[in-house]
Amino acid sequence: MSGVEQKALFDWLCRMGDNCLILGHRVSEWCGHSPVLEEDIALANTALDLIGQTQLWLGLAGEVEGAGRDADRLAYHRDAAQFRNVLLVERPNGDFGNTLMRQFLFDAWHMEMLRALQGSSDARVAEIAAKAAKEVAYHLERSADLVIRLGDGTEESHRRMQKALDLLWPYTGELFMGDAVDQAVAAAGIAPDPASLKAGWTTLVAEVMAEATLTVPTAPFQHKGGKAGRHTEALGFILADMQFLQRAYPGGVW
Amino acid sequence: MDGVVRPDPDTVWHWLSLVPDPEIPVISLTDLGIVRDVAWQDDTLVVTVTPTYSGCPATGVINLDIETALRARGVAKVRLERRLSPPWTTDWISAEGRAKLRAYGIAPPVDGTAADGRLAGRISRLAGTSNLVIACPRCGSAATEKVSQFGSTPCKASYRCTDCLEPFDYFKCI
Numbered sequence: 001m002s003g004v005e006q007k008a009l010f011d012w013l014c015r016m017g018d019n020c021l022i023l024g025h026r027v028s029e030w031c032g033h034s035p036v037l038e039e040d041i042a043l044a045n046t047a048l049d050l051i052g053q054t055q056l057w058l059g060l061a062g063e064v065e066g067a068g069r070d071a072d073r074l075a076y077h078r079d080a081a082q083f084r085n086v087l088l089v090e091r092p093n094g095d096f097g098n099t100l101m102r103q104f105l106f107d108a109w110h111m112e113m114l115r116a117l118q119g120s121s122d123a124r125v126a127e128i129a130a131k132a133a134k135e136v137a138y139h140l141e142r143s144a145d146l147v148i149r150l151g152d153g154t155e156e157s158h159r160r161m162q163k164a165l166d167l168l169w170p171y172t173g174e175l176f177m178g179d180a181v182d183q184a185v186a187a188a189g190i191a192p193d194p195a196s197l198k199a200g201w202t203t204l205v206a207e208v209m210a211e212a213t214l215t216v217p218t219a220p221f222q223h224k225g226g227k228a229g230r231h232t233e234a235l236g237f238i239l240a241d242m243q244f245l246q247r248a249y250p251g252g253v254w
Numbered sequence: 255m256d257g258v259v260r261p262d263p264d265t266v267w268h269w270l271s272l273v274p275d276p277e278i279p280v281i282s283l284t285d286l287g288i289v290r291d292v293a294w295q296d297d298t299l300v301v302t303v304t305p306t307y308s309g310c311p312a313t314g315v316i317n318l319d320i321e322t323a324l325r326a327r328g329v330a331k332v333r334l335e336r337r338l339s340p341p342w343t344t345d346w347i348s349a350e351g352r353a354k355l356r357a358y359g360i361a362p363p364v365d366g367t368a369a370d371g372r373l374a375g376r377i378s379r380l381a382g383t384s385n386l387v388i389a390c391p392r393c394g395s396a397a398t399e400k401v402s403q404f405g406s407t408p409c410k411a412s413y414r415c416t417d418c419l420e421p422f423d424y425f426k427c428i
Contacts, residue, residue: 038412042404049408052309056338111371127339131308134341134428135408137371142403144373207377 008184009122010065011084012191014074015181015227017057018085021075022235023106024050025242026093035096042142046103049135056128076246080235087226088171090234094164097150097157101164104143108204109175111140112197121189144208151212162214173222175201181227259328263292266299266324273323276315277407280358283316287346290337298331299324304342307408307428343368344409344427355425361391361413363427388424390415398422 028047034040058071069077088106093099114136117129151161176198178186185191209216225231245252261269270292271284283289283303291302301320305313317334324332344363347355352362367386387396395417403426405412410423 038402038404041406041412042402045404045408048309048311049307050309052305052307056308115371123339127341131305131338131341133371134343134368135307137369138403138426138428140371140373141369144377145403148377204373207374211377 005184005188006064008181009188009190010061011181012185013057013061013064013125014082015084015086017054017061017071017074018083019089019106019110020050020057021054022083022085022238023089023103024048024054025238026089026091027099027103029093030099039096043099046139046142049132049139053128053132053135056131060124060128072246076243077250080231080239081229083226083229083231083235083239085226085235086171086174087223087232088168088174090226090232090238091168091171092234094167095160097160098164098167100143100146100150101161102168103139104147104208105168105172105205107136107140107143108201108208109172109197110136112200113192116192116197120191125190147208147214148212151209151214158213161212165209165214166217169217170219170221170223174224174226177222177224177227179227259330260294260297260299261327261329263294266292266301266329269323269327270301270320273319275312276319277312278355278358278360280354281347281351283320285348285351285354287348287351288316288342289320295333298333299329300333300335302335302337304337306342310408312407342428344425347425356391359391359422360410361388361422361424363425364388365427368427388413390418390420391422392420393418400424 024047027043027050030043031040031047034043054075055071058074062069062071062074088102091102093102111133114129114133118126118133120126120129147161150157152158153161176194178194182191182194186193206216267284267289270289271282273283275281275283275286286306288304288306289301290304291300293300293302301324303317303320320334321332345365347363355362364386386400388398388400389396390398390413393415395415397416398413399416401412401414401421403411405423405426409425409428411426412421413424414421
């Protein structure tokens with residue numbers, strides 16, 4: 001593998017890992033605060049799966065980089081500008097409905113991505129995707145189920161779900177925007193062109209929203225920047241919380 | 255070999271069949287199907303293990319338990335290797351393991367019912383329903399309902415029997 005390709009693969013793996021890490025951290029913020037015990041457990045389990053997947057993606061990123069950084073080092077010792085997650089996953093939790101809407105919009109993309117990655121030319125990527133896909137299938141079933149039940153629920157739950165969809169919609173476009181990193185990994189057959197995932201995602205989202213009696217926004221404006229390290233102010237607060245111990249006591253272990 | 259114990263792999267498999275799963279101690283690591291290979295590489299015993307769920311907190315404990323069990327039998331050098339592919343599936347839980355789960359009060363997985371994330375065509379039937387009939391491990395009734403897709407550990411879902419009214423765990427299929 002050429003140096004350029006290796007750098008692109010590292011960046012791309014950080015995107016996969018950082019999406020899982022930041023969303024996993026966000027979802028874990030619900031632990032002990034959910035409306036009912038079963039949902040608390042479900043959110044904690046989802047967060048756990050995502051953190052587990054983070055270890056696989058960032059672990060491979062560290063291996064590819066070859067500079068001695070492992071998954072922990074990458075998670076705890078990079079600053080906001082080095083994070084490569086999409087802006088959607090760092091959005092604040094808001095209420096339970098907003099959290100589930102963000103989860104569904106992400107899960108629907110995640111499932112498409114992992115399905116495509118199982119045919120990756122890089123066996124290490126394909127095997128992580130195959131493992132993660134089994135878990136994400138359950139995430140998607142649950143988040144779709146709840147978006148439908150809350151959207152097509154009471155007047156109040158419907159209102160909140162529509163508000164969540166309107167708020168989060170401008171953060172979904174980034175999932176399908178490609179750049180030089182995406183082009184390099186796509187050319188090497190490692191990962192799909194992000195734009196190729198849009199049709200499947202759009203169809204699924206439209207079907208679920210119709211069932212949920214929610215209206216998909218049509219405003220074209222979309223935020224971007226997370227994949228290149230330009231984040232909203234929300235990420236800094238997440239990192240301050242998540243990285244505190246390793247920043248205060250570098251290299252500290254249990 | 256300086257008198258160091260070097261048992262054959264069959265013996266090691268037997269020893270591992272006596273190591274309980276840390277979260278569901280009624281079944282062993284081999285019942286669970288997560289030990290994928292046992293082999294000697296020179297003077298080191300290499301045990302290959304596959305994780306159940308990628309974030310399962312039991313993974314670290316399982317590795318420690320394997321190492322502890324083998325050292326207690328006199329194996330000096332043990333190395334654990336992680337194998338991701340093919341990914342673990344509940345299909346690998348042994349028949350004996352399934353019987354033990356049921357006796358313990360956990361409904362064993364129904365093979366071939368893993369979520370595949372393909373929602374097209376069944377979205378209208380998704381909300382709040384379960385397409386599975388999971389028999390109650392206590393009274394055997396098929397009149398049960400899903401409480402949550404996620405249960406007390408990553409590998410389980412929560413169900414409730416509408417006949418005997420007891421809640422129970424279902425070891426969900428992946």
